Amino acid sequence: MAIPIIDIFAGPGGLGEGFSALINDENQRAFKIALSIEKDPLAHQTLTLRSFFRQFEIGEVPEEYYEFVRGNISIEALYRAWPIEAEHAQREAWCGTLGDPDEHDQNAVSDDEVDDKIRTVLNGEQDWLLIGGPPCQAYSLVGRSRRQERILNEETDKRVGLYKQYLRILAKHSPSVFVMENVKGILSAETSENQVFSKILEDLSDPSACYPQNGENEFNCPGYRIYSLVTEPENFDENGNPTYRPKNFVIQAEKYGVPQTRHRVILLGIRRDIEINPEIIYSRDEVSIGSVINSLPRLRSGLSKGADSFNAWHSLIEGILEGDILNDVDTEIITDIRDKILQVEDPPFGKGADYLEMENLQIDYLPEWYLDNRLNGVLNHASRSHMNSDIHRYLFVSCFGNIKQQSPKLSDFPEGLLPAHLNVRQGIDDKKFADRFRVQIANRASKTVTSHISKDGHYYIHPDPTQCRSLTVREAARIQTFPDNYFFCGPRTSQFHQVGNAVPPYLAFQIAEVVNHVFEEMEILAIHNN
The missing domain is CATH 3.40.50.150 (Vaccinia Virus protein VP39)
Incomplete structure (x- = not known):
């Protein structure tokens, strides 16, 4: 029994x-x-x-x-x-x-x-x-x-x-x-x-x-x-x-x-x-986080303002190289940003969806735990839309992490990418919330997934710069070790909240x-x- x-x-x-x-x-x-x-x-x-x-x-x-x-x-x-x-x-x-x-x-x-x-x-x-x-x-x-x-x-x-x-x-x-x-x-x-x-x-x-x-x-x-x-x-x-x-x-x-x-x-x-x-x-x-999310379909972020298309999104990303946005940024990071922009492609699944149909999904880590071949696809895997300025920040932060193998602090940001919030300077000077934008490092364990992910994607930036987005519900669920056939009910905000609160x-x-x-x-x- x-x-x-x-x-x-x-x-x-x-x-x-x-x-x-x-x-x-x-x-x-x-x-x-x-x-x-x-x-x-x-x-x-x-x-x-x-x-x-x-x-x-x-x-x-x-x-x-x-x-x-x-x-x-x-x-x-x-x-x-x-x-x-x-x-x-x-x-x-x-x-x-x-x-x-x-x-x-x-x-x-x-x-x-x-x-x-x-x-x-x-x-x-x-x-x-x-x-x-x-x-x-x-x-x-x-x-x-x-x-x-x-x-x-x-x-x-x-x-x-x-x-x-x-x-x-x-x-x-x-x-x-x-x-x-x-x-x-x-x-x-x-x-x-x-x-x-x-x-x-x-x-x-x-x-x-x-x-x-x-x-x-x-x-x-x-x-x-x-x-x-x-x-x-x-x-x-x-x-x-x-x-x-x-x-x-x-x-x-x-x-x-x-x-x-x-x-x-x-x-x-x-x-x-x-x-x-x-x-x-x-x-x-x-x-590592990469061992559980890298096999999921690549997505792009959505645009929260204006026409949302791959061409508009790609043009926005290229705009980070214009003007003086990247003044005082290490040459190595700028080179990586240029390289990653050249690698950007229109992902087959675009911004994702509640269900993406695909066969032969693979994962190297615990495949018997995560995978269910009867799904013939991926659940709860849709990206969020972000402000134009945040997409530039996500590109910078993920390339910084790629080169430095750590997430930048606000003091590492160029002036052209700092948010226009009153408390940003405080974050730089007294280091309170200095990691306001946090990229996950692909070859390490993720930072803790909490219910806060439902409100703010800035703490959960995807390590791949060519996707320029925060994590999806399914990626958060994989980090939390939920099987792929575990379906989360409700709107996306609630789904994130449920995943973040779980054991x-x-x-x-x-x-x-x-x-x-x-x-x-x-x-x-x-x-x-x-």
């Missing part, structure tokens, strides 16, 4: 996707998502669609799914064609807001509703897994810097305490194991009362202690031992708890087969009555291997004890 998973704060399902991809010795999925909860309606649509995909045996997804992602039929037509599987998916993925939502939130769900739903989907199963990442914006270093906050306040920002929803489910339902994810900034976050991370570790270790004991609603969770997934314990205290330094809970994704420098705190909790010490995941060689599925897959070994050992111990 597959191990049931409850996934809360699920986003588009990256963490659950990694667990669902693990195949056991019987060639069946080792884990089964029993319930996933997400408050964002568009992410919930993505979550439901992927649940529908998983209702079928591996390799037996119906052709109607592919017709839908190609844009040939509606999602309603897809679900009508397979009503039983669609109904299962819609029960599994729940659009609900946990915690203390706004009174006008139509998706608000009470604790009792959550408890009833969990009991129903588990149907008496005792050995199960809780996963999820409580919203992290409150703890984000960048977010705190923008808000100029050092001390967090749960009264003014409810996100600070949303981990308590995770905690309450642990206390009430006592899963065998849990996996909880959050941003690295949580290690330094603090309220007026305590260090946030220390408090969270204390609460997770003994969830029942956080709730009053009142008869039939008494919480009897035995508590958890909290483990790092990448570091062996330094020691064990007198109660058998593993001891670590806070930084030992940080997983640097680029060391584990994910082509981006994404650093996240991920905790593994094992219930105290389960006497098992887990394994860890082991590092591997860094994967990389391939990292989750490796975590799933560790967790699966824990459940296998539990089964062996149960057989031995009986």
